[in-house]
Structures are given as C-alpha cells and as structure tokens.
Amino acid sequence: MSEALVLRQDNDGLATLTLNRPDKLNSLTVGMFQELRRHVLDLQKDDSIGCVVLRGAGKCFSAGHDLGDIAEGEKVPSPGWHSETLRLMERLPKPVIAAVHGHCYTGALEVALAADFIIASDTARFGDTHAKWALTPIWGMSQRLPRRVGVATAKRLMFTADMIDAQEAFRIGLAEQVVAADRFDEACDALARRILENSPFSHAANKRLLEATDARDMDSGLQWEVLNCEGTGPDMQDRIAAFTRKTKKAKT
Structure with missing residues (x-):
C-alpha cells in the first residue's frame, strides 16, 4: 500500500x-x-x-x-x-x-x-x-x-x-x-x-464574523456584528469560574 x-x-x-x-x-x-x-x-x-x-x-x-x-x-x-x-x-x-x-x-x-x-x-x-x-x-x-x-x-x-x-x-x-x-x-x-487555550466557540464565531464582513464598509460591518452576534459559548461560565478561582488563590 x-x-x-x-x-x-x-x-x-x-x-x-x-x-x-x-x-x-x-x-x-x-x-x-x-x-x-x-x-x-x-x-x-x-x-x-x-x-x-x-x-x-x-x-x-x-x-x-x-x-x-x-x-x-x-x-x-x-x-x-x-x-x-x-x-x-x-x-x-x-x-x-x-x-x-x-x-x-x-x-x-x-x-x-x-x-x-x-x-x-x-x-x-x-x-x-x-x-x-x-x-x-x-x-x-x-x-x-x-x-x-x-x-x-x-x-x-x-x-x-x-x-x-x-x-x-x-x-x-x-x-x-x-x-x-x-x-x-x-x-x-x-x-x-x-x-x-482559548474558546473554540469564539474561534468559530470570529471566523464567521470576519468572513461575512470582509470588505464591507464600517457602518454595515458594525451593524452585521450586532445583528448576527452569536452570543456566549457553552464554556463561558467554566472559563470565568476558573479565572476567578485562580485570582482568589493568588491573593491568599
């Protein structure tokens, strides 16, 4: 083969x-x-x-x-x-x-x-x-x-x-x-x-956003970003909680 x-x-x-x-x-x-x-x-x-x-x-x-x-x-x-x-x-x-x-x-x-x-x-x-x-x-x-x-x-x-x-x-x-x-x-x-290290949800959403607005004028691009926002990812709460725990530990 x-x-x-x-x-x-x-x-x-x-x-x-x-x-x-x-x-x-x-x-x-x-x-x-x-x-x-x-x-x-x-x-x-x-x-x-x-x-x-x-x-x-x-x-x-x-x-x-x-x-x-x-x-x-x-x-x-x-x-x-x-x-x-x-x-x-x-x-x-x-x-x-x-x-x-x-x-x-x-x-x-x-x-x-x-x-x-x-x-x-x-x-x-x-x-x-x-x-x-x-x-x-x-x-x-x-x-x-x-x-x-x-x-x-x-x-x-x-x-x-x-x-x-x-x-x-x-x-x-x-x-x-x-x-x-x-x-x-x-x-x-x-x-x-x-x-x-960063969110796969954000990577995918950002790629779609950049693709959709490439070469648009600023105002229509900003409007697209607002109207087509994909919100927050399923890993958001876990990521924030992990950061909060790390910050608290660093202060103690």
Whole structure:
C-alpha cells in the first residue's frame, strides 16, 4: 500500500496535516488534493480538534502545482474543484495555520493563503509564477493575495514572478511571523497551543464574523456584528469560574 500523500497527526486538540511528497518537493497533484479534501471534511465534524497546522514534509512546504500533471492534462472531478477544496479548508470552524519552510510557489502559495495566516521559517521563499508559464490562477490567488498584501503589491508579485524571502513576506504582510529554522517546529507548536487555550466557540464565531464582513464598509460591518452576534459559548461560565478561582488563590 502506498504511503499517504497528506498525513494527519493529532496531539491534544491539534491536528497537523503534512503534504507528503518530499521526493517531489511536495508538488501538488489531484491525488494530494483528494486526500487534503478528505482530511478537511473529517475535520469539519471533529470537535476534538481545536486548531490545524498545515505543513510540508522534507525540504519545503511545496514547490507548487506539479507541472507534469498540468502538461499531461489533469482530470479533476469538476470545474473549480481545487478552488472549492481550498475554500472548504478556509471555512473550517477552527483556526488553520500554514507553517511554511523552504519553497512556497504559485499553487503552494494559493494553498497557504487559504489558511488563516502563515508562519514562516527564515528559510521560506514565496512567489507567484503563473505568468512565467503563461498560466492564470484558478485556485484563488487573484482573490486572496491582494486581500493579504494589497492590490499594488499583489500586482507586483504576479507581474514579475519574483521570488521573495521570509523577511520580505513579513514586511508586506504575507507572513505573520518569521522564525529561525532551528526553532521553527517549536514556535509553530507554541503558537497553536496559545490558540488552543482559548474558546473554540469564539474561534468559530470570529471566523464567521470576519468572513461575512470582509470588505464591507464600517457602518454595515458594525451593524452585521450586532445583528448576527452569536452570543456566549457553552464554556463561558467554566472559563470565568476558573479565572476567578485562580485570582482568589493568588491573593491568599
């Protein structure tokens, strides 16, 4: 039996999904997307998981869409299927972190952008090379990249096909944090654990709120927030009680 193309490992509420074609620099195929999609659908209904980290095995996150597959003519289940898969991941009711080291080019960048944010190793390199190969994006680059870095910067990256390093990615807002390679795994886990300390109810509600009001004007966004407030979570009383007990104990 062949090894899985996307591995899932669970650890105390954290699910790590690993793109697993290290011998091919995790270049993205239909088969890999099929496995990623299955994991995402499973995670939608798995209440034991409060945070997801998406990363790559071996030397890099992913070198991008497998050009061999493109040249041979991929057979996808339906038009827009890749984009739909990433949208499913983007709309998971729990935080998703893209942990990027090494290459993250074109299709791989589209995958990473579908996470809530990117944490980058100082070895990470990013780029959009659609124009280099006379291709146009259909996995979400034209929509997510300008929302992350601004329209002018997105145009610069898309038109030049330039590669940028982790520090430049941080400067333009593509990556949220840059970490030294020797501390990368530790930093990713620590970040995920800080997220897991907080309410999964709030995480899910906040994701829905941010999604619904993205690009709205301020007044309609504020109105949406009031009218569609999801209230308090089932863990609110327990969290407040735990804090109160801790505060009282600290005073004695």
